[in-house]
Amino acid sequence: MSAEQGSSTTRRAVATAYGEPAEVVRIVGADTGVPGPGEVLVAVTAAGVNPFDAKQVRGQVGDDPSKLPLPLGGEAAGVVQSAGTESGLSAGDEVVVYPVTGAFSDSVLVPAANVYAKPAGLADDQAAGLLLAGVTAADILATLGPAKVLLVHGGAGAVGSIVVARAVADGATVLATASPANHDHLRSLGAVPVDYSGDLEAAVRAAAPGPVDAVADTVGTDQAIDVSLNLVPADRIVSIAAWGRSGDGITLVGGSTEESKKNRRDAVPGLLADAAAGKIVVEIAGTYRLPETAAALEAVGGRHPRGKLIIRP
Ligand SMILES: NC(=O)c1ccc[n+]([C@@H]2O[C@H](COP(=O)([O-])OP(=O)(O)OC[C@H]3O[C@@H](n4cnc5c(N)ncnc54)[C@H](OP(=O)(O)O)[C@@H]3O)[C@@H](O)[C@H]2O)c1
Structure with a gap:
């Protein structure tokens, strides 16, 4: 036609x-x-x-x-x-x-x-x-800025996997929570896997080589946010899912602000190139x-x- x-x-x-x-x-x-x-x-x-x-x-x-x-x-x-x-x-x-x-x-x-x-x-x-997961991951990382030791909640999810891959490529040490069945996948991405089913804060502290300095949350549970607030200042936590916790001073991103829209649009060419080159799978x-x-x-x-x-x- x-x-x-x-x-x-x-x-x-x-x-x-x-x-x-x-x-x-x-x-x-x-x-x-x-x-x-x-x-x-x-x-x-x-x-x-x-x-x-x-x-x-x-x-x-x-x-x-x-x-x-x-x-x-x-x-x-x-x-x-x-x-x-x-x-x-x-x-x-x-x-x-x-x-x-x-x-x-x-x-x-x-x-x-x-x-x-x-x-x-x-x-x-x-x-x-x-692209939907990719631009969201890029928005999280752009909003957080540089991190030396990054904790990713939900690191094996669609968004989390791209956050992990990008942060590892940027040279960060990345800890990522997931169910045990996904731990080998996280290792293959270059992250240190952390099981979230028990005492999450203790598990993160035991796995981290140094102080965590930023958190990317793709899960939004109270467990994820409470543990994060014990590890870093609220302004070092960016979430895409904990909409009920904005009163805690964390940053929520959802593609609605001008900055978030720009982060997402700017990310598209690089995501397509990285996926074509196998840097994002x-x-x-x-x-x-x-x-x-x-x-x-x-x-x-x-x-x-x-x-x-x-x-x-
Ligand atoms: N604000 C935005 O712009 C935006 C954009 C995209 C997505 N989102 C939201 O972000 C969330 C993730 O999206 P997605 O596409 O990445 O989803 P997904 O591919 O379904 O991944 C979800 C992940 O959450 C993990 N998970 C489930 N329960 C958990 C818990 N209690 N603690 C820690 N991890 C847990 C799972 O890990 P295991 O299987 O390893 O347990 C799974 O890998 C959804 O709620 C989605 O609606 C928001």
């Missing part, structure tokens, strides 16, 4: 109400729209599934009924199907799309400013699962088809094996 041709229909996963994904997520037919100036229509080959998607469906990040039916999916890889004028892109370009609304679709209309060339050698699944834990979107959301919203979940239309 060229930009001159009319709109067509795409399958799209939406939440018809706020609630459990199995009960409220439906696959509907939606109008693709036609790309206007500075827009492109992207045929999705793979979409990354994130905990945020499950929180959105469950109404945990807002439950405005006027937003229903809510299109789901915040990042994807794909191929430009048709390009509007001034988009700088052409039909057939292989791309990564972030941020986007409605990535769990056959095709999605998106501003060209949110579309990046997919590096040669970066597979679609990895590209689709890279996006592990894939499972793939789903579009009709299985609810199952993917149930999985990502609970305990799941290490790695990203991907939806392929």
